[in-house]
Amino acid sequence: MTNVLDAQPDTIDANSAAAWWRQAAVYQIYPRSFADSNGDAIGDLPGITTRVPYLQTLGVDAVWLSPFYPSALADGGYDVDDYRDVDPKLGTLADFDDMVTALHDAGLRLIVDIVPNHTSNRHEWFREALASPRGSAARARYIFRDGLGTNGTQPPADWTSTFGGPAWEPVGDGQWYLHYFAPEQPDLNWKNSEVRADFVHTLRFWSDRGVDGFRIDVAHGLAKDLPQSLPSQADLDAPHEAGSHPMWDRDDVHDIYAEWRTVFNSYDPPRTAVAEAWVIPSRRARYASAEGLGQAFNFDLLEADFDATAFRDVITFNLELAAESGSSTTWVFSNHDVVRHATRYGLPPRAGSTVKQGTEWLLSGGTTPALDAELGLRRARAATLLELALPGSSYLYQGEELGLLEVADIPADDRQDPVFFRSQGIDVGRDGCRVPLPWSKTGPSFGFGAGAAHLPQPAWFHGLSVEAQEHDTNSTLTLYRRALELRREFQTDERLEWIDTELPDVLAFSRPNGWTSVTNFGVAPVALPEGTVLVTSSPLTAGLLPGAATAWLLR
Template sequence: MSDVLARPDLSRTHDDDAHWWRQAAVYQIYPRSFADADGDGLGDLRGIRDRVPYLQGLGVDAVWMSPFYPSALADGGYDVDDYRDVDPRLGTLADFDELVAALHEAGIRVVIDIVPNHTSDRHEWFQEALTSPRGSAARARYVFRDGLGPDGTEPPADWTSAFGGPAWEPVGDGQWYLHYFATEQPDLNWDNREVRDDFLRTLRFWSDRGVDGFRIDVAHGLAKRLDDELPDQATLDALPRDGAHPLWDRDEVHEIYAEWRGVFDEYSPPRTAVAEAWVESHRRPRYASVEGLGQAFNFDLLEAPFDAAEFRRIVDANLALAAASGSSTTWVLSNHDVVRHATRYGLPEPTVPGEKHGAAWLLSGGATPVLDRERGLRRARAATLFVLGLPGSAYLYQGEELGLPEVADIPASQRQDPAYFRNPGVDIGRDGCRVPLPWTADGASFGFGTDGAHLPQPAWFGDFAADAQDEDPASTLSLYRRALGLRRDLRAAEELEWVPTAGPDVVHFRRPGGWEVVANFGTRPAALPEGTELVASGELADGVLPAETAVWLRR
């Protein structure tokens, strides 16, 4: 017997214009790697503006732009010097305004990244803190602690940063500052009223310039409680993340977001936000509540194997969580922090506990011949078509519409990610998914710009170029365009009805209006249900759904 997951109660949300994000297809742009208009090897805002027709033709509802603020690029732009300006290498505020106007004219909303857990070490506040004495108001904006030992030369605790190495850095006067990420990213003190007020100004600054929403980086990390005696790393790791952890997902973080919601609701339609919150699933709804940010990422499919039972379980769980918050869920298969799913699905499953997909292959620079690129792309196309058929928002990462694989063999001398340098031989870093896009099959930097690219593009990139796929009806780009166009036309209530299937490898669901999605996760063909084919991830045979293939049908 089929079961139905009902639409969440919308009685507490705003008018229809405010619901644009609930089932939006949002395209993530990593600005430095999207398109380079001035030929300096770094993507820029004018490059994005030049590609607005491409984005409109793709059929996305919104773009989310990763940081474009002034930055030393110690962490790909997530080390922010100034939250209310544009990096001069990427453009000006006038360029930003023109880009927003062009996107809005094309019917595309604009979401930007906000990085509130830390600033860059070049931020004027931190520079002031370094020249100010201990106990000063300048240092109170950050997390400074006295060092241990008679002269303060030992760190306050043995904590390890997310990128490897120590999480505390000395400043030369017996005090140390916390940087959970790179050394160049000092953590802010969100108990400080000045910090809170400054970010409210930042939210208004960009909202006044027409931004429709915000993606909140490390949303679960702002509130901290550091007692006089700090736990060691082993104790810290063992503590439950139940709302009282010293660093992560503390209950009082939601007081911050309640204030942010007040700012969002000053605008018509209200601005929205989505939390990057790596928390226990039952704690996610509070971030996505109407009193808070409004939506939260679920990364469960991003971490899941290509398996029918896992996909169905994850869909059920996350639609239930969305109903609990009154929000809609989010589906993500790739982003700027992970191995592209066209590669991930072509790698063998990890055999070592805790190992990421294909970690050994990546660490070898892609030299170990274990990647099945054809299978990876086939599975990626099927998974994408499955996800685009689900209720909720779909977040797409630039280049996935080209079927772009991960670039593994980047020379050490050309890598940029701090995770690679702070964990040599352990973490390959994230540069492989951030290589500038190929727009043309040939030419300088494959059409990315008029000169080179800030990360090396492999010779095979031309095979995946946008112009090479533009007129090919069987290309991955054509698949995305077709699916995104249909998704808009077929957009229905946030309901999903599971339909029984003949075998465990096939998943079948129905959306309101007779729109059905069938996906075969197995390695053998399966029977194809009756219906008119709308779009398929691969070529269909009469009455047969091939292995690792998905299709949309109309009854």
């Protein structure tokens, strides 16, 4: 055995009140697509409450709830009208409280999304800003600038929005506001003390209602330093020294999170937080520090090809990075923003980042390049079983426990993602991973609700429904349940020790108590080390581990 990797501290009780998050299995719920309680085609909070027994049986430790706030859904709920209320389509504050109670009674924690980079254009602050003159206190909460040209008819800069099109929007009086995402998402000015105070109020509001933690959307984007003479888009795109970009990952963003940490630590147990920070890895540790948010997403495995060397490099690096910050790392393969990994792994590899892998396939309606769905699912099951054996938190996206593929052939008239509309269909967007879940083999929405679903479900969903897999010992759902049960039993401290297999396509490591994970990234079956086989992602072949498969053993 080689390369012992130790996290800090050396031993940790992952189920303790203060440190439950360090090695938690967290299940992401996209609420509009999880369960519909009233037949209006939209998932809701009472629907989640009815499915708490399912989550408890699945064996996860916590739920991460994507935005449930009042919203016009210009960006799937990430355009927030009111940070301290529930969208009436999804329920009420009383429904939220009932859900929290049900989750806590089942031994599950709750993490909620906070979207601090921008509000919606329907937020009371922004409506007040539009009704107020330039230079007003109301406009100072956002980033307004005078336009260029005669009467300010040209944008202040040539910036491009993340969703396509210009990043500056005119308001009709010669001024423009910044929206780095959709026009319906005006960016907040985090140099404004009123903005900072209001978000402290929001964090306390939800913490007081029993929320255990927060996922911070665009955590690297709050602190901006915009000179009077704005840089061009080319200037923004040019290389910058770490911490010096005018828009992203500035050092002063951590002053905000130090203030938030004071809020989190005022509760017993302290509230946790995880940063969505798309930054270079060496910059991630500060977001995850005990003085900051406490944990940060790493998307490195999500971006890696299904390859033993790539996986080992990513795992080693991120465990070392976690030790540097004193945090634990996070692992994720799928979420509400990317093509599901059962599909990505079934497509031919592409150069560069795999985050966008599947784009061509989606644009073709799921016909080219050819998808090997069986291989994709085998690899996805193997990768997830490996993930669940790693130290740190595992983030699972709703439906991956069913082996769901990306839904590619959604008609244009049914699409909802602003990426699709603002790119004129050049990018089909993220609707394919947000299609409502199939709970039963029959019904107008496969048990999602009493009527139709807000995004069309394909006919093949019936065979992957919870009902279809519930009692199938070989199903993906059964695999997840068994793996999560074993994980909770064997997950103790955060050490990992690599095992030299002398096979370039085989990755193996041991955890405390003799718990061992072996993954065959190749094609030919390989022999397993001595030990009792606990679970495999695919059946053994004459006692050998087949290609694209993972086994857990007790040695």
